[in-house]
Amino acid sequence: MTLTELANPTRFLSLATRILPWLAMATGILLAIGLYQSAMAPDDYQQGATVKIMFIHVPNAWLSMFVWGVMSVASLGTLVWRHPLADVAAKAAAPIGAAFTFLALVTGSLWGRPMWGTYWEWDARLTSVLILFLMYLGLIALWRAVEDPSRAARAAAVLTLVGAINIPIIKFSVDWWNTLHQPASVMKMGGSSLDKSFLIPLLVMAVAFSLLFITLHLAAMRNEILRRRLRALQMLQASKPVALP
Amino acid sequence: MSALGALIRRDIRIAVRVGGGALIGVLFFLTVVVLMPFALGPDLALLARLGPAILWLGALLASLLTLDRLFTADHDDGSLDLILMSRTPLELACAAKALAHWLAAGVPLIAATPVLGLLLNLDGPATLAVALTLLAGTPALTFTGMIGAALAVTLQRGGLLLAVLVLPLSIPVLIFGVAASNAAIAGQLSFSTPFSILCALSLASLVIGPFAAAASLRHGLD
Numbered sequence: 001m002t003l004t005e006l007a008n009p010t011r012f013l014s015l016a017t018r019i020l021p022w023l024a025m026a027t028g029i030l031l032a033i034g035l036y037q038s039a040m041a042p043d044d045y046q047q048g049a050t051v052k053i054m055f056i057h058v059p060n061a062w063l064s065m066f067v068w069g070v071m072s073v074a075s076l077g078t079l080v081w082r083h084p085l086a087d088v089a090a091k092a093a094a095p096i097g098a099a100f101t102f103l104a105l106v107t108g109s110l111w112g113r114p115m116w117g118t119y120w121e122w123d124a125r126l127t128s129v130l131i132l133f134l135m136y137l138g139l140i141a142l143w144r145a146v147e148d149p150s151r152a153a154r155a156a157a158v159l160t161l162v163g164a165i166n167i168p169i170i171k172f173s174v175d176w177w178n179t180l181h182q183p184a185s186v187m188k189m190g191g192s193s194l195d196k197s198f199l200i201p202l203l204v205m206a207v208a209f210s211l212l213f214i215t216l217h218l219a220a221m222r223n224e225i226l227r228r229r230l231r232a233l234q235m236l237q238a239s240k241p242v243a244l245p
Numbered sequence: 246m247s248a249l250g251a252l253i254r255r256d257i258r259i260a261v262r263v264g265g266g267a268l269i270g271v272l273f274f275l276t277v278v279v280l281m282p283f284a285l286g287p288d289l290a291l292l293a294r295l296g297p298a299i300l301w302l303g304a305l306l307a308s309l310l311t312l313d314r315l316f317t318a319d320h321d322d323g324s325l326d327l328i329l330m331s332r333t334p335l336e337l338a339c340a341a342k343a344l345a346h347w348l349a350a351g352v353p354l355i356a357a358t359p360v361l362g363l364l365l366n367l368d369g370p371a372t373l374a375v376a377l378t379l380l381a382g383t384p385a386l387t388f389t390g391m392i393g394a395a396l397a398v399t400l401q402r403g404g405l406l407l408a409v410l411v412l413p414l415s416i417p418v419l420i421f422g423v424a425a426s427n428a429a430i431a432g433q434l435s436f437s438t439p440f441s442i443l444c445a446l447s448l449a450s451l452v453i454g455p456f457a458a459a460a461s462l463r464h465g466l467d
Binding site: 155 | 410453
């Protein structure tokens with residue numbers, strides 16, 4: 001089944017309906033394994049039990065960036081290839097991405113309180129993620145500002161692609177800005193410096209959250225297609241001449 | 246080429262005439278700067294320390310205020326459709342309009358900086374540094390803002406959305422603008438590094454802005 005065949009919403013809907021239960025099940029099992037492993041992971045010698053926030057925080061932060069990437073590809077699909085499902089994919093991904101970004105911010109903040117002694121620090125990483133969150137909200141606002149879905153799709157696609165250019169700029173500029181003002185308190189967490197007892201649960205959680213995103217995204221896309229059909233039917237109903245008695 | 250020249254001349258002429266609103270930006274800039282001492286207290290040392298940041302914020306907000314003018318007036322009276330249909334590439338027309346907007350609304354902001362610097366207790370070299378960074382950075386604000394203006398004009402109620410869409414995009418410019426001004430004033434850190442990045446941001450937005458704005462105009466206005 002190729003991407004062009006999926007352009008037919010009905011075919012996509014039947015495929016999504018078939019896959020979704022399996023995806024949901026796989027997500028549930030992996031999440032359960034990941035959470036169990038995270039709970040069983042040893043405490044850090046410095047951070048104690050709070051290190052376990054990492055297993056939730058890092059997958060969320062990772063997905064917050066990844067979802068914007070998905071939306072950028074979908075936007076290219078809208079503008080370049082005119083794929084009929086691309087704008088559905090982009091629209092459905094935005095609130096999910098915003099939720100992941102928000103969770104990354106909240107868990108990071110909760111982790112920062114015992115570790116850094118503050119809920120919020122104008123640190124490079126935190127600031128860039130906050131800006132990402134604002135951009136998600138702006139994008140959702142743009143989606144909601146236009147009634148016609150295809151017109152909203154093209155406007156949102158332009159903004160998504162411009163934002164995609166801007167994300168690395170924000171990331172690096174804020175990094176640079178912070179080294180100027182204060183020593184950055186960025187967590188050192190390269191893959192190599194992480195012990196296996198932490199790395200394996202983290203990877204399991206990352207896969208589980210990715211599956212969670214795919215599941216939610218497919219379900220949201222299905223809902224969006226149904227919502228648009230409903231809208232079309234309602235418009236049709238409204239445009240029908242009223243039968244005179 | 247002459248079409249672009251004519252477009253620039255026309256836009257500037259409209260902007261400085263009655264109802265054009267180019268100088269409203271300067272007035273707003275002045276008001277924002279005057280508000281600051283009321284909020285922060287008339288502490289001259291504090292104002293001098295925060296001066297570059299206040300000037301940059303004021304310029305950012307003032308340029309945001311006039312950005313709405315870039316396409317809406319032309320959309321209302323139908324000349325935007327003529328520009329869309331003309332033989333001049335839309336990307337170049339957008340770039341010309343943004344250039345005209347910068348000349349009419351951006352340059353007065355830079356020209357007003359010395360006076361406002363005086364109010365904020367900045368000395369000569371510091372004011373000069375802020376004006377220089379504004380000169381290098383405001384084109385980036387105009388050209389990235391143009392994307393938001395083009396998106397907003399295709400919507401029915403875009404005016405409110407414009408600020409929300411544009412402000413996150415202008416954060417890098419603000420960061421490097423203030424960093425360069427502070428580096429020039431404090432003198433310990435290199436001025437040329439942030440200043441070069443600021444110029445690079447302006448040049449990059451000069452390339453990306455017209456294309457993105459033209460794309461959203463073309464797709465949005467059927």
